[in-house]
Each structure stands twice: as structure tokens, then as C-alpha cells.
Amino acid sequence: MTIDNDMQTVRDRALKKLLTHLSDSVTDQWDEIAPFQSSDYHDPALAELERDRIFGEVPFIVAHSTELAGKNDFISVELPRNKAIVIRQKDGSVKAFVNACRHRGAELVTEESGKCRIFSCPYHRWSYDPDGRLRNVTLDNTFGDFDRSRFGLVELPVAERHGFVWIIDNARREIDVAAWLGPEMDEILAGFGIDRLVSIDPHTYRRPTNWKIMQDGFLDNYHVKYAHPNTAGKMLHTNAVAMEDYGRHFWFLTSRKSIDQFIGQDVTWDPSMVNHTIESCFLAPNTMLLKHATHIELLTFRPVGADPNESIMQMRVMAPTVEDSGLAEEHWEKRWKKNWDILISILHDEDFPILDGSQRVLSSMDAGTMLLGRNELASHLFRREVRRLVETAPEA
Numbered sequence: 001m002t003i004d005n006d007m008q009t010v011r012d013r014a015l016k017k018l019l020t021h022l023s024d025s026v027t028d029q030w031d032e033i034a035p036f037q038s039s040d041y042h043d044p045a046l047a048e049l050e051r052d053r054i055f056g057e058v059p060f061i062v063a064h065s066t067e068l069a070g071k072n073d074f075i076s077v078e079l080p081r082n083k084a085i086v087i088r089q090k091d092g093s094v095k096a097f098v099n100a101c102r103h104r105g106a107e108l109v110t111e112e113s114g115k116c117r118i119f120s121c122p123y124h125r126w127s128y129d130p131d132g133r134l135r136n137v138t139l140d141n142t143f144g145d146f147d148r149s150r151f152g153l154v155e156l157p158v159a160e161r162h163g164f165v166w167i168i169d170n171a172r173r174e175i176d177v178a179a180w181l182g183p184e185m186d187e188i189l190a191g192f193g194i195d196r197l198v199s200i201d202p203h204t205y206r207r208p209t210n211w212k213i214m215q216d217g218f219l220d221n222y223h224v225k226y227a228h229p230n231t232a233g234k235m236l237h238t239n240a241v242a243m244e245d246y247g248r249h250f251w252f253l254t255s256r257k258s259i260d261q262f263i264g265q266d267v268t269w270d271p272s273m274v275n276h277t278i279e280s281c282f283l284a285p286n287t288m289l290l291k292h293a294t295h296i297e298l299l300t301f302r303p304v305g306a307d308p309n310e311s312i313m314q315m316r317v318m319a320p321t322v323e324d325s326g327l328a329e330e331h332w333e334k335r336w337k338k339n340w341d342i343l344i345s346i347l348h349d350e351d352f353p354i355l356d357g358s359q360r361v362l363s364s365m366d367a368g369t370m371l372l373g374r375n376e377l378a379s380h381l382f383r384r385e386v387r388r389l390v391e392t393a394p395e396a
């Protein structure tokens with residue numbers, strides 16, 4: 001990272017800009033208003049391109065490493081192109097496989113998570129080792145001879161970095177998370193120390209809503225006081241963002257209302273500023289990471305197959321372990337349960353009804369041209385990357 005991108009410099013620059021914005025009631029902006037059509041969220045041909053050219057080509061997060069902490073711990077995940085299993089190996093690494101038996105394709109793992117020394121197929125009881133090797137073919141004296149080494153589980157490219165498990169949803173690709181993140185975002189995530197935190201009770205939601213509407217909804221700092229007047233809108237500022245654009249990913253600073261005490265003052269970023277600000281990272285193509293004073297939230301969005309009308313949202317809270325927090329276990333549990341209860345009620349009562357409604361009415365044939373304002377900078381940058389990926393023809 002260059003001196004110019006040193007995080008102290010970045011945070012200080014953003015803080016000063018944000019305070020000026022708040023004083024002038026303005027925000028960072030995109031160059032122009034962008035008109036768009038409802039077909040962006042309904043077109044099956046576009047949804048197919050997004051599935052293949054986005055999720056089939058670039059790394060995205062599917063878990064925090066502590067969700068599969070021990071040997072043989074696994075999770076099953078529904079990705080846009082594959083149903084997959086991710087499993088911790090004997091040597092501590094992770095592997096990912098398509099969750100389909102190589103005999104006649106039965107679903108191998110039906111649980112969301114667990115610990116498994118052997119994958120045993122429910123249909124004819126073929127079995128596989130945790131490293132994907134085909135171990136046993138039942139009644140093999142009658143089945144016939146074949147090269148078993150070629151019929152292990154199909155492997156997907158997976159890697160761990162910054163405490164997360166990343167996948168490219170395409171068996172024909174290789175994964176390089178650092179290269180995808182680029183030096184700036186790689187350094188920012190390293191600085192957060194997310195690998196020392198624990199993922200507390202991750203939540204998965206299947207939504208009747210296009211994944212981009214979902215992602216936009218959680219990049220949006222314009223709706224805060226209007227859609228959440230009695231919850232988030234009470235604590236957080238609306239429509240005030242200081243952006244650092246890294247070309248593909250971006251970082252931005254927003255604020256709590258407690259920052260108002262510093263408006264008009266010549267302040268420098270110091271560690272206490274985490275109490276008044278939220279650092280957000282958009283990790284292309286589908287992830288929002290929010291750094292709060294006490295914890296990190298991670299929101300991921302992905303389509304269900306090539307269906308433009310359905311998506312999976314995952315929400316994670318990562319915080320210091322009971323030991324690192326210095327709290328009594330009971331207190332720790334109470335604290336994060338309360339945190340989750342608040343998040344869930346805002347999601348269910350306030351965000352989901354609006355976002356689901358958008359998906360419903362945007363199926364109207366005459367919905368008309370809509371507008372993304374200059375103030376909605378994060379959504380412009382998200383669109384820029386989606387467009388770039390969709391327009392890039394993949395290698396064979």
C-alpha cells in the first residue's frame with residue numbers, strides 16, 4: 001500500500017470530508033443521474049449472464065472460517081451455478097465440492113452444516129472421503145469396472161483469506177482472492193483482523209427479490225431516515241457518504257449522529273472515532289462489510305440459479321470470542337442475541353417489505369424509466385462493476 005493509501009490517511013481524509021458534508025448537507029456524488037429500466041431485474045437472459053459471468057468467474061464469500069472450524073466440519077451452500085459442500089480437511093485447509101453423487105446424482109448432503117468423516121449417498125450407499133475421493137462402490141462385483149480415481153466429487157475452487165471462505169462457482173476456474181481484491185482492499189481487510197473474530201449465528205434468507213435490488217438496498221444511505229425513521233434513522237445520518245473508490249471494490253465512511261459534536265472543528269482521525277462512524281466496504285460482486293465499533297457485519301447476496309426473481313441473502317455478525325471480549329459467557333450471549341434481534345426486526349419489518357415490493361411492481365410492463373440519483377454513488381459503482389463483468393466474455 002502506498003503512503004497515500006495508508007488507512008490513517010484514508011480515514012482522516014474521509015472524516016474531514018464527511019464533517020464538511022454534514023455541515024453543508026451534501027454528499028459525495030456520481031457525475032450524472034442514471035436512468036434505468038425495470039427489465040434490469042426481470043430479464044431471464046441477463047440473469048443467466050450474471051450467473052455465469054459474475055458468479056462463475058470471480059471469488060465471493062460463502063462463510064466465515066469459524067463456521068467450519070474443526071476437521072471434517074462442513075456446510076452446504078446453494079450457489080448460483082452449483083449446490084456445494086465446503087469441508088475442512090485434515091491438514092486444516094478447506095475444499096469445496098458439488099453436492100452430487102457421481103453415480104446417479106443423488107444429493108449427498110442434505111444438512112446445512114455438520115461434521116462428517118465420510119459422505120455416504122442415501123440412494124445406493126456409495127461413499128466418499130472428506131477430500132472427495134470415491135471410497136466405496138456398493139455391490140461392485142456386479143456394477144462393472146471403471147476408473148474410480150476419475151469419479152471423486154467434482155471440486156470447486158475455494159480459498160481462505162482474511163477469515164473468510166471464498167469460492168468461484170465454476171469447476172473450471174482457479175481462485176486468487178488477493179488478486180481479485182487488489183492491494184488496497186486486501187490491505188484494508190487485513191487490517192480489520194477478521195480472522196481473530198468468531199461468526200455468531202449466521203442467518204440465511206431466501207427472498208422473492210432480485211439480488212441486485214437486495215444489494216442496492218444495503219448500499220443505500222439515502223433511505224435511512226425515510227424507511228427507518230424510528231430505528232436506524234434515529235441513530236445514523238442519512239445521505240452523507242465519503243467515498244474511496246478503488247475501481248472495482250470501494251470503501252466508504254458514514255456516520256452516527258453522535259459525530260455532530262465535531263462538525264465545524266478541526267479534528268483528526270483517532271481510534272475513538274469508531275464510536276461515531278461506520279466503515280463500509282463493498283466487496284465486488286455481492287458483499288457489503290460494515291465495521292462497527294464492537295463488531296463486523298457481513299451481508300452477501302446471490303441469485304438462485306438464473307432466476308431473476310429469487311435470491312439468497314446471508315447475514316453474518318463477527319465479534320471477539322467470549323475469551324477475547326472479557327465478558328462473562330452469559331453476558332456475551334445476551335449481548336449478541338439482542339444485537340441480532342434488533343437487526344432481524346429492522347430487516348423483516350422495514351427493509352424486506354420495501355425491497356420485495358419493488359420486485360413485484362417492477363414486473364409491471366409499463367413501469368416506466370426510473371432514476372438513480374447523483375447522490376446514490378455506491379449504487380452507481382456497484383452497477384459499474386456488474387456491467388463490466390456481464391460485458392466480459394469468459395474464457396472457455
Ligand code: FES
Nearest residue numbers: 101103104121124
Ligand atoms: S446415486 Fe449415489 S449411490 Fe447411487
Ligand SMILES: [Fe+2]
Nearest residue numbers: 217223227351
Ligand atoms: Fe434499510
